[in-house]
Amino acid sequence: MTHSYSAPNLPRSTDAVPRMTxxxxxxxxVLLAATLAMGLVAxxxxxxxxxxxxxxxxxxxxxxxxxxxxxxxxxxxPFFMGYGIAGSLLLTGIAWAxxxxxxxxxxxxxxxxxxxxxxxxxxxxxxxxxxxxQAIRYAGDPYQLADPGAVRAAFQEQTxxxxxxxxxxxxxxxxxxxxxxxxxxxxxxxIGRQR
Numbered sequence: 001m002t003h004s005y006s007a008p009n010l011p012r013s014t015d016a017v018p019r020m021t022x023x024x025x026x027x028x029x030v031l032l033a034a035t036l037a038m039g040l041v042a043x044x045x046x047x048x049x050x051x052x053x054x055x056x057x058x059x060x061x062x063x064x065x066x067x068x069x070x071x072x073x074x075x076x077x078p079f080f081m082g083y084g085i086a087g088s089l090l091l092t093g094i095a096w097a098x099x100x101x102x103x104x105x106x107x108x109x110x111x112x113x114x115x116x117x118x119x120x121x122x123x124x125x126x127x128x129x130x131x132x133x134q135a136i137r138y139a140g141d142p143y144q145l146a147d148p149g150a151v152r153a154a155f156q157e158q159t160x161x162x163x164x165x166x167x168x169x170x171x172x173x174x175x176x177x178x179x180x181x182x183x184x185x186x187x188x189x190x191i192g193r194q195r
Contacts, residue, residue, distance in 0.1 A: 015187035
């Protein structure tokens with residue numbers, strides 16, 4: 001008895017891989033850049049919460065002021081302040097605007113939530129952490145301070161740390177929202193190309 005076997009109708013290799021339009025590639029690039037920028041901000045805040053502040057907690061007052069002044073000065077670089085802080089907000093807004101007219105409404109809640117969480121982190125920074133930073137920033141030469149303990153007390157270390165924990169959680173959640181939006185965008189693009 002002879003059995004005949006016929007191969008299933010498989011799609012051609014060019015049909016199996018969905019192709020994104022140039023506009024979709026640009027939207028994906030902006031969304032990826034927003035996710036990376038938000039992740040950078042979240043990572044910096046987490047680093048302060050998990051390593052820097054616990055390490056400084058056990059130091060003497062003068063060492064605390066010296067290190068905080070140096071860290072404060074270093075963090076004001078163009079990469080973190082530009083791409084990180086400003087970029088996370090601007091790129092997320094641009095991603096939402098670029099996707100608004102595409103019919104992908106399933107992305108909107110994730111993008112809007114990311115924007116709200118990022119704004120919350122920025123507001124905490126500007127309204128609370130930054131005024132406390134100024135107690136250290138403008139204290140003068142830490143080697144010449146008569147009372148570095150008073151400067152450290154004005155910084156309100158415990159309050160600053162709790163506020164940093166809150167903005168770290170906000171930006172981590174914003175990063176997760178953007179990452180999920182990126183996944184949903186990829187899925188919707190693939191489904192759209194297969195139709």
